[in-house]
Amino acid sequence: MSEWVIGVDFGGTNIKVGLVTRTGRVLVTEVLPARAHATPARFVDGVGGAVDRLLRARAIRRAAVRGAVVGAPGPVDHARGVVHSMVNVPGWREVPLGRLMRRRLGCHSLVENDVNLAALGEWRFGAGRGVDQLACLTLGTGVGGGLIVNGALARGVSGAAGEVGHMVINPDGPRCGCGARGCLEAFIGTAGILRMARRAGFSQRALTPEQLSEAARPHTNQVGVGARRDNRASRQVWQEFGRWLGIGVANVVNVLNPERVVIGGGVANAWPFFAPALRRTVRRLALPPAARAVTIVQAQLGNHAGIVGAAVLVWDK
Amino acid sequence: MSEWVIGVDFGGTNIKVGLVTRTGRVLVTEVLPARAHATPARFVDGVGGAVDRLLRARAIRRAAVRGAVVGAPGPVDHARGVVHSMVNVPGWREVPLGRLMRRRLGCHSLVENDVNLAALGEWRFGAGRGVDQLACLTLGTGVGGGLIVNGALARGVSGAAGEVGHMVINPDGPRCGCGARGCLEAFIGTAGILRMARRAGFSQRALTPEQLSEAARPHTNQVGVGARRDNRASRQVWQEFGRWLGIGVANVVNVLNPERVVIGGGVANAWPFFAPALRRTVRRLALPPAARAVTIVQAQLGNHAGIVGAAVLVWDK
Numbered sequence: 019m020s021e022w023v024i025g026v027d028f029g030g031t032n033i034k035v036g037l038v039t040r041t042g043r044v045l046v047t048e049v050l051p052a053r054a055h056a057t058p059a060r061f062v063d064g065v066g067g068a069v070d071r072l073l074r075a076r077a078i079r080r081a082a083v084r085g086a087v088v089g090a091p092g093p094v095d096h097a098r099g100v101v102h103s104m105v106n107v108p109g110w111r112e113v114p115l116g117r118l119m120r121r122r123l124g125c126h127s128l129v130e131n132d133v134n135l136a137a138l139g140e141w142r143f144g145a146g147r148g149v150d151q152l153a154c155l156t157l158g159t160g161v162g163g164g165l166i167v168n169g170a171l172a173r174g175v176s177g178a179a180g181e182v183g184h185m186v187i188n189p190d191g192p193r194c195g196c197g198a199r200g201c202l203e204a205f206i207g208t209a210g211i212l213r214m215a216r217r218a219g220f221s222q223r224a225l226t227p228e229q230l231s232e233a234a235r236p237h238t239n240q241v242g243v244g245a246r247r248d249n250r251a252s253r254q255v256w257q258e259f260g261r262w263l264g265i266g267v268a269n270v271v272n273v274l275n276p277e278r279v280v281i282g283g284g285v286a287n288a289w290p291f292f293a294p295a296l297r298r299t300v301r302r303l304a305l306p307p308a309a310r311a312v313t314i315v316q317a318q319l320g321n322h323a324g325i326v327g328a329a330v331l332v333w334d335k
Numbered sequence: 336m337s338e339w340v341i342g343v344d345f346g347g348t349n350i351k352v353g354l355v356t357r358t359g360r361v362l363v364t365e366v367l368p369a370r371a372h373a374t375p376a377r378f379v380d381g382v383g384g385a386v387d388r389l390l391r392a393r394a395i396r397r398a399a400v401r402g403a404v405v406g407a408p409g410p411v412d413h414a415r416g417v418v419h420s421m422v423n424v425p426g427w428r429e430v431p432l433g434r435l436m437r438r439r440l441g442c443h444s445l446v447e448n449d450v451n452l453a454a455l456g457e458w459r460f461g462a463g464r465g466v467d468q469l470a471c472l473t474l475g476t477g478v479g480g481g482l483i484v485n486g487a488l489a490r491g492v493s494g495a496a497g498e499v500g501h502m503v504i505n506p507d508g509p510r511c512g513c514g515a516r517g518c519l520e521a522f523i524g525t526a527g528i529l530r531m532a533r534r535a536g537f538s539q540r541a542l543t544p545e546q547l548s549e550a551a552r553p554h555t556n557q558v559g560v561g562a563r564r565d566n567r568a569s570r571q572v573w574q575e576f577g578r579w580l581g582i583g584v585a586n587v588v589n590v591l592n593p594e595r596v597v598i599g600g601g602v603a604n605a606w607p608f609f610a611p612a613l614r615r616t617v618r619r620l621a622l623p624p625a626a627r628a629v630t631i632v633q634a635q636l637g638n639h640a641g642i643v644g645a646a647v648l649v650w651d652k
Binding site for chain 1: 410419466467468480482484485487489490491492493494495496497498499501502503504505506507513515517582585586587589590591592593594619620621622624625627628629
């Protein structure tokens, strides 16, 4: 008998609900608008409805669902199934989401940090296959991380491990959204990319502080487009991006001596433009025994990494 | 029947050989000069002689020795018992020290990185007792680290994990011994302390570049002595030290979310002078869920941490 896992990825704009096999194949997904499902009750309702439709469409019985996992953008208490808070979604404070989901879906339900889930997916079925020591970084509006140490997810004592985006790499650097100065994310999150792009002469018009947060993603793409046209200024921006990212990755390599580093997230689509500077910087800054042991590669599972990770989490239980 | 472990700590000036019980009690030690035992053959000879004397003096039979562990200042292949290289000791390249020790001592012999060994000691019998997520930093000429993740030592894929001293915390910072710029160690290793002390008006005389390496330790102490006399300039140096150390510790806290951070090594004797700035900085820079979860304490086992760690390694096998 086939068995399935329900994976739910709670993103900034969309909630993605998918059915995934034990072997990490995502069979079918449905996308819900995040805004319309931003409270815990509406979220559970919306996801429940989507699961009903997905199961019905594929004629899958509920008994064939082995479990469900929600990947949440924020710190969670995995053992208790509680979401401590969500980044950029107010009203989520100590929500017992595992219990609420189990009540609605009628199956074993877990919560996990979204980046940890993506790391589990890449580890078992993507670019991180076959290693016991792995660091996954996701590059987007912010910079996240998920760590596999000694063949297991490193959650830390309160589920907050992996925040590589908030390593300070220059205390005189730009202010970060977290309040500190000079975090990796302040340099290479979308706001940081925009800062670099502006200095290089890009997109001057849209870059008043008020417009920054809204404009971040399109303008980031614009820089990428520039690189594809062999625009020199754009190439410089992505090289600078690669150097800053390289400092962050070198720090992780020196601390954890991983066998592989996987770089994912939307901004990782600019991989060809920043990868050479990234690798050069890591070779220069990581100590030789760690630098020799690591390979740095692009993620393979794209948007589905979190849903695939749900399968890993449930089947490994 | 009592059983014993032989712990060997290969330091820059001394080699310490000790007998330790299963409960982490160091019964007796002997100290050998490192210079006279700097080659693998002389090292094994010297340690073998010391072990003979220690066992004879306590009337301990060889059969009661459960195993031996050498803590080496450099990367090792723990599984194969090979020392890749030693910091500041030439001539150690891929030395099968575990095999050489077993031949001489007649017991199961392991090698481990010295800071990892100290971390194991503090974890089981010192300031890190009772937690599954622990970071130990050792502050001396350099800055080392040993990490316990999910209740096990994190060695990384090639035994090179824990090099927290080589996280870059400011790419425009001073040059580090490793060749990079702005490593944590470049700021707060003894050379960094001397730089801060010099700027504060201390010890101008001895601080030509040639004298720096030799003078490091006494001058470091001098800064400490100044603090004890309530010398304002000295207090400033240690506060600055605490802030830089705090950046490094905050980075480790953001990446690994440990329950406890233990600070050891000779320079940690200045604890009362830098601890407040260290704790303030970590509270400011670590994300709240990780900052709330961690306590930062001084190491408890002093010079014996590595020998105590030998007992942990052997008994946990």
